[in-house]
Amino acid sequence: MAQIQLAGISKSFDKTEVIRKTELEIEDGSFCVFVGPSGCGKSTLLRIIAGLETASAGEVRIDRKAVNDVDPSDRGIAMVFQSYALYPHMNVRENMGFGLRMGGTPKAEIAARVTRAAEILQITQLLDRRPAQLSGGQRQRVAIGRAIVRDPKVFLFDEPLSNLDAELRVQMRVEISKLHKSLGTTMIYVTHDQTEAMTMADKIVVMRAGVIEQAGAPLELYTNPDNAFVAGFLGSPRMNFFKARMAADGENVATLPDGQKVPLPALANPPQPGEELLLGVRPEHMDSARADARLTLPVDVIEHLGTTNFVYATGPAGETVVVEKRDHADATSHVHCMIEVTNMRVFALTGARLR
Ligand SMILES: Nc1ncnc2c1ncn2[C@@H]1O[C@H](COP(=O)(O)OP(=O)(O)OP(=O)(O)O)[C@@H](O)[C@H]1O
Ligand SMILES: [Mg+2]
Structure with a gap:
C-alpha cells in the first residue's frame, strides 16, 4: 500500500510543455482515475509516476519519499497497458510468472503467487493455454494477473479496457473495482471514458492540456464542478x-x-x-x-x-x-x-x- 504525491511536476518534450506544475495527492489504498481528452497528458503523468518518463521539474513521492532517482523496477509499482503485450509462445502460467523469474524469485514462490492470482481473477482453467487461445477479456485478465503476482504497492492502469467491446468493458470494469476492494492496493487508472471515471473512482482527476482542472470525489465534481470544462466532461449526456x-x-x-x-x-x-x-x-x-x-x-x-x-x-x-x-x-x-x-x-x- 502506498500514498503518492506529485509536487510541482512539469514535463516538456523538447520545448513543448505537456504537463504543467502539477500538484496532486493520492491517498493510500484509494482508486484514483485520471480522465481527460486525448493528448491532455494522462499517460505521460502515469509514466512519470512509474519512472518510465523523467519529470522536467518537481518531485514524485511514494510514502513521502522522493523517488525521482529510484529505478522503475524498485518503485514497487506494476503497470497494465492497453496493449497487453503477452508473449505468444508462452502459456498463461509462464506469462504471469515471467517477471518474477527474471527477478530471480524461487520457483515454488512463483508457482504459489501465480496460483493465487489466477484464483483471484478466475482464470485457473486457462493457465496452460497460450494467448492466441484466449479472448480479449481473458488476455486482459492475464495482463492484470502478471501485475498482481508482483504484489506491488501501486497498480497503474493505462486505458486497459479500450481494446474490448462495450459489454466486456462493463464486465471488466466491475472486475477491476472488485479487485481493488479485495486487494486494497492503491490504484491509478487512466481513461478518457467519463463513465469509467464516475463508476470506478474514489478520486477523479480531470485533466486538460497538461493541467489538472479539478480533483475530487466523483459526485463532488459532478455536483460542484469548478468550471464549465469539468461540468461538461462528466455526465452523459x-x-x-x-x-x-x-x-x-x-x-x-x-x-x-x-x-x-x-x-x-x-x-x-x-x-x-x-x-x-x-x-x-x-x-x-x-x-x-x-x-x-x-x-x-x-x-x-x-x-x-x-x-x-x-x-x-x-x-x-x-x-x-x-x-x-x-x-x-x-x-x-x-x-x-x-x-x-x-x-x-x-x-x-x-x-x-x-x-
Ligand atoms: N515522447 C514524446 N515526445 C514528444 N511529445 C510527446 C511524447 N509523448 C507524448 N507527447 C505529447 O505529450 C502530450 C500528452 O501525451 P499523452 O500521451 O500523455 O496524452 P494522453 O492524455 O495519454 O492521450 P490519449 O488519451 O490519446 O492516450 C501529447 O500532446 C503528446 O503528443
Ligand atoms: Mg494515453
Missing part, C-alpha cells in the same frame, strides 16, 4: 449550456436569448451588469416540478432507453439541448424544459464557475 446576459440594473437575474428572465442563485462574486454568462443545467434537471424558468423547444429526436428517455431539442441559440423525461416522452413536436434555479450552475464565458 453532457450538461446543457445556455448563453445568458446579466441584468443591466444590478438585479440578480439573467436574460435568456428568447428574452426570458431567469433568477440566479446567490453568487459571492456576482458578474457585472450586462455581462454574458453560461448557465449550465444537466439533462436530469430539465424536468423539475418546481420550475423557475420554462423553455419550449422544438424536438429533434427522442431516445427511449427503457429506464429513461432523452429528448434532443434545439436550444435558443441553435445548440442541442438534452432533456431527460423519466416517466413520459411521447412523440411531440415540442418539449417543455422546466429549470429549477438550485440545479443551475453559473459560469463566466471563460468557463470559470461563479459561486
Whole structure:
C-alpha cells in the first residue's frame, strides 16, 4: 500500500510543455482515475509516476519519499497497458510468472503467487493455454494477473479496457473495482471514458492540456464542478449550456436569448451588469416540478432507453439541448424544459464557475 504525491511536476518534450506544475495527492489504498481528452497528458503523468518518463521539474513521492532517482523496477509499482503485450509462445502460467523469474524469485514462490492470482481473477482453467487461445477479456485478465503476482504497492492502469467491446468493458470494469476492494492496493487508472471515471473512482482527476482542472470525489465534481470544462466532461449526456446576459440594473437575474428572465442563485462574486454568462443545467434537471424558468423547444429526436428517455431539442441559440423525461416522452413536436434555479450552475464565458 502506498500514498503518492506529485509536487510541482512539469514535463516538456523538447520545448513543448505537456504537463504543467502539477500538484496532486493520492491517498493510500484509494482508486484514483485520471480522465481527460486525448493528448491532455494522462499517460505521460502515469509514466512519470512509474519512472518510465523523467519529470522536467518537481518531485514524485511514494510514502513521502522522493523517488525521482529510484529505478522503475524498485518503485514497487506494476503497470497494465492497453496493449497487453503477452508473449505468444508462452502459456498463461509462464506469462504471469515471467517477471518474477527474471527477478530471480524461487520457483515454488512463483508457482504459489501465480496460483493465487489466477484464483483471484478466475482464470485457473486457462493457465496452460497460450494467448492466441484466449479472448480479449481473458488476455486482459492475464495482463492484470502478471501485475498482481508482483504484489506491488501501486497498480497503474493505462486505458486497459479500450481494446474490448462495450459489454466486456462493463464486465471488466466491475472486475477491476472488485479487485481493488479485495486487494486494497492503491490504484491509478487512466481513461478518457467519463463513465469509467464516475463508476470506478474514489478520486477523479480531470485533466486538460497538461493541467489538472479539478480533483475530487466523483459526485463532488459532478455536483460542484469548478468550471464549465469539468461540468461538461462528466455526465452523459453532457450538461446543457445556455448563453445568458446579466441584468443591466444590478438585479440578480439573467436574460435568456428568447428574452426570458431567469433568477440566479446567490453568487459571492456576482458578474457585472450586462455581462454574458453560461448557465449550465444537466439533462436530469430539465424536468423539475418546481420550475423557475420554462423553455419550449422544438424536438429533434427522442431516445427511449427503457429506464429513461432523452429528448434532443434545439436550444435558443441553435445548440442541442438534452432533456431527460423519466416517466413520459411521447412523440411531440415540442418539449417543455422546466429549470429549477438550485440545479443551475453559473459560469463566466471563460468557463470559470461563479459561486
Ligand atoms: N515522447 C514524446 N515526445 C514528444 N511529445 C510527446 C511524447 N509523448 C507524448 N507527447 C505529447 O505529450 C502530450 C500528452 O501525451 P499523452 O500521451 O500523455 O496524452 P494522453 O492524455 O495519454 O492521450 P490519449 O488519451 O490519446 O492516450 C501529447 O500532446 C503528446 O503528443
Ligand atoms: Mg494515453
